[in-house]
Amino acid sequence: MAGYVRDGDGGTAAYYEHEVAPHVRRLRSRALRDRLAESLLFLPMMMLAGAVVLGGVLAEIDERYMINPNEMITFTPDVAVTLLGIIAGATITTAGVVFSLLVVSLQLASGQFSPRVLRGFWRDRHGQVLVGLLLSTFAFCVLALARIDTAAVHAPPLTVGFALLLTLLSVIAIVVYLDRISRNQYVGRIVQRVARETQGLISELPYGAHIGAKVGDPVDPPDVGTLGPPMIVTAAADGWVQQLSRRAVVAAVPAGTVLRLETRVGAFLTAGTPLATIWPPPADTAIAARLIAEAVIVGPARTMQQDIDFGLRQLSDVALRALSPAVNDPTTAVEVVLRIGSVMRPLLLADCPTQAVRDAEGRILLTPCDLDHTEFVEHAFNQLRRYAAPHPSVVVPLLRTMGMLRDCCLSGYRGEMTPDRVRTIAALDRQIELTLQGARATDMLPADLAIVEAAATRATGTPPGPPPT
Incomplete structure (x- = not known):
């Protein structure tokens, strides 16, 4: 360069x-690390290459040093050939079943929650290890079959023993993977993972190793x-x-x-x-x-390397899909609303990077496109409040969450607040008012609407205005 x-x-x-x-x-x-972490090819290929190399090393050790092995750990060549052939056939069949389970889980997650949460399934290290174990076991057994001399007194003990060890590890990994894949389909684990990734970036604000240096x-x-x-x-x-x-x-x-x-x-x-x-x-x-x-x-796609807003986007997508007529799951939407509150609280309390800075050599950097707190508030609640409007069971937790965020912005100030904090509170007040207007525009029962209005009153500390005539 x-x-x-x-x-x-x-x-x-x-x-x-x-x-x-x-x-x-x-x-x-x-x-590169992020792409490799989401790759279903990299780690399995590394494990496959390691199994091939280890197979050659064990074969060399068997040939040179395992001339008279203990009879308790040896097999006759015919038994070893049969055993390795069965293991190779079973593992490649099991690999096909595992791939099918993975595809089905990705389809379910994409349809039930959001296509953007699939990255969590790709990054599952246990699934990548299982695929690598199955491929390694298959390749190791096939290569071992080629090295067995049927005219010998015994089969290579270390090679056959390691093939059995790989088989045992593959069986254990399958059980662990089935347990994880069933648990990871639970919406609570999905939104928890997204929230933790987002909170990890928020913890570095205004500057950090991932967010960027001052x-x-x-x-x-x-x-x-x-x-x-x-x-x-x-x-x-x-x-x-x-x-x-x-x-x-x-x-x-x-x-x-x-x-x-x-x-x-x-x-x-x-x-x-x-x-x-x-x-x-x-x-x-x-x-x-x-x-x-x-x-x-x-x-080609957004990632969580520096993008805090993408975490909010994933959480909102799960809630919007839950509120759609095809899914109709308000309980999931409520859980997501609570998670959004747990993400937004430290975000609103943290300082965003300054949008105009001058370095020691007089160079000025302007970043007007960077999101501020008011824009984060809009991105977190704009779409959600629109689609939650007909559901009082979702609107009330939504108003309570926004009220909690408003209170945390007010806390700790006994004098004049910063302009940024004033704008953030105004943005939350606007979201509360728009949420109330959306609920009033639906066919909500008067009793339910009264509960919503009471929640809005508690959120802002002032009675809501009269409905438009």
């Missing part, structure tokens, strides 16, 4: 390698209209923004530059649309454009 020498740097060479490349490598390695101090955003004609960096491909490095983006431009990102993690990029805008244009526009593009990881 070519280096990038900064203006006035006095000959500091390979600027890219020193400043930008480490952050880009970190993003790419994290993206690149400068907060500053008032400049009036870009007075900065002259900019340079616009466009996206090279379509896809979802899975990760981006603010430090790599800032390091890609000279000192004194104003750079505005036109996207965010979790947004969809269309090829040819603006990715970043730079004032003034750097001397080498091609290098700057390439460095910025490399600092943004784009993929």
Whole structure:
């Protein structure tokens, strides 16, 4: 990769390698680990390769050192051939059954909950280990069959013994997998996993190893209209923004530059649309454009590598599917509402990354597309309150959850609250009011509507306004 020498740097060479490349490598390695964690091929192939290598090692040991083994651990060649043949046939048949169970579980999860929760089933390490054990057992037994000399006095003891050990481990793994696959279909475990992943990212706010590093101090955003004609960096491909490095983006431009990102993690990029805008244009526009593009990881689907909003999206999808006429499961929707509350509480109490910062070299980074607390509130409740409106059993917990979040925003302040906290409370009040209006617009019984209005009153601490006439 070519280096990038900064203006006035006095000959500091390979600027890219020193400043930008480490952050880009970190993003790419994290993206690779995420893809491998969701792969049903990587770990089984590694286990298969290990079984093949171990088979050769054991065969060599058997040939050199196991000339007169203990009779209690040996088999005649004919018995060993029959045994290994049965094991090989049974494991490949069982592998087909396991694949069928996996496909059925994915179909059920996709139809009952949401296609976006399937990633949890792909990442199940126990399922990947089971597939790897079955493939390893089959390959090991087939290779062992080829090494058995039917004219010998006894079969290779270590090879046959290890084949039996693989068989026992495969049987145990099947039982464990059946137990897990039945439990993992329970909605409580699915939403718990999504909530934990989301809370893990929230715990790093405003800056952390996954969320991103701090690149400068907060500053008032400049009036870009007075900065002259900019340079616009466009996206090279379509896809979802899975990760981006603010430090790599800032390091890609000279000192004194104003750079505005036109996207965010979790947004969809269309090829040819603006990715970043730079004032003034750097001397080498091609290098700057390439460095910025490399600092943004784009993929075919959203991931949980940096995307807190995707966690809220998954939870909302499960609740919306539960409220659909085809499923009609308000109890699941209530459970999801409670989980959303457990995710939103630490999120609203945490500080979001500043959307305008200046680093030590005078470079200003603007990230106006980043979500703030009010937008997180909208994303968490906008769709959910619309589809929950006809269900008083869901509307009431929804109002109570929003009231709890409102109270946590108010707690701890005895003086003037920050503008961000004021806007967040206003956004929650609006969601409570819109939820109440939605319930009033349905054919809800007067008694149920009275319960909903009482919940809204407790949520805001003020009586709701009269229904529109």
